[in-house]
Amino acid sequence: MRFQVVLNRDGGTLRRRDADAVARSLREALEAAGHAVSVAAVAGDGMDAALDEAAAGPADIVMVGGGDGTVSAAAARLAGSDKALAVLPAGTMNLFARSLGIPADLDQAVAAFATGEVRAVDVAQADGRIFVHQFSVGLHTKLIRLREKKSFGSRYGKMIASLQAGFAAFLRPPRLAAALTLDGREIVVRASGISITNNLLGEGYRLPYAARPDGGVLGVYVTRARRRRDLALFALGALFGRWRRNAHVDVHQAREVTLRLVAHHRRFGCAMDGELADLGTETQLRILPGALKVLVPAQAKERV
Structure with a gap:
């Protein structure tokens, strides 16, 4: 197969590693397995152009x-095409990579890709924009906004900044009033946060990622906790992957969702795969089953 590799030098793991050394190592591993390889290691502000070139090029x-933002940008360009996406886990959380069963270690991931298989998985869409993991408003968005005001130069620094931002967000949680239309059925909710995920999150996982990347549904998670004590209990449950067993979270699933914020919508932005974005009064979301081809390790094929 022909590989076009695009590395984000500013990604969580590659910030503290020699990106050129990583590029040489993966080139050698893939070429040893008989693949043709081209590698581009670029700074974060050059990723859009590099991804455009890769999507238009001859690679399979x-x-x-x-990180998940970089992966999301690549998925948006490749969804619906004949090219497959291989997710090298070089971000902070690597949530989409985890859902695909890709090893967290870079060298192990490359070795697995050398003999990997192509499978079709789902992506989700919010007002036409592709995301691979999560769309959120409220608590999670506030956490990201507060975290982005802090300085961090490594994966672990970002984790610490996230913990600090989370604590600050919990002290003064947002208050949302929203109407959700789930496959034609409307519910009205008051919440501190709403997250809509590309497939349902795994129960009992210590990180929030999808159990099945080809489940064909959106997961809708409404965090009703708004008092500090309730938020603490919610966070404790979330830490252990308790979603359906969490007294402060309502879990729904649907193929199409309309989110309409009832009041003060302009003061709330949204987050898509960890990146902040503007939010309108109404957002249309839907699942796109099997829209993205991905390369997964052979041992992970039963999961996908």
């Missing part, structure tokens, strides 16, 4: 090394 596989 576009391998992307970076």
Whole structure:
């Protein structure tokens, strides 16, 4: 197979590693397995152009090394095409990579890709924009906004900044009033946060990622906790992956969702795969089953 590799030098893991050394190592591993390989290691502000070039090029596989935002940007370009996406887990949380069963270690991931198989998985869409993991408003969005005001130069620094931002967000949680239309059925909720995920999150997982990347549904998670004590209990449950067993979270699923914020919508932004974005009064979301081809390790094929 022909691989085009695009590495984000500013991604969580590659910030503290020699990106050129990583590029040489993966080139050698893939070429030893008989693949043709081209590698581009670029700074974060050059990723859009590099991804455009990779999507338009002759490669069968576009391998992307970076965080979930980088992976999401690549998926948006490749969804619906004949090219497959290989997710190199070089971000902070690597949530989409985890849902695909890709090893967290970079060298192990590359070795697995050398003999990997192509499978079709789902992506989700919010007002036409592709995301691979999560769309959120409220608590999670506030956490990201507060975290982005802090300085961090490594994966662990980002984790610490996230904890600090989370504590601050919990002290003064947002208050949302929203109407959700789930496959034609409307419910009205008052919440501190609403997250809509590309497939349902795994129960009992210590990180929030999808149990099945080809489940064909959106997961809708409404955090009703708004008092500090309730938020603390919610966070404790979330830490252990308790979603359906969490007294402060309502869990729904649907193929199409309309989110309409009832009041003060302009003061709330949203987050898509960890990146902040503007939010309108109404957002249309839907699942796109099997829209993205991905390269997964052979041992992970039963999961996908």
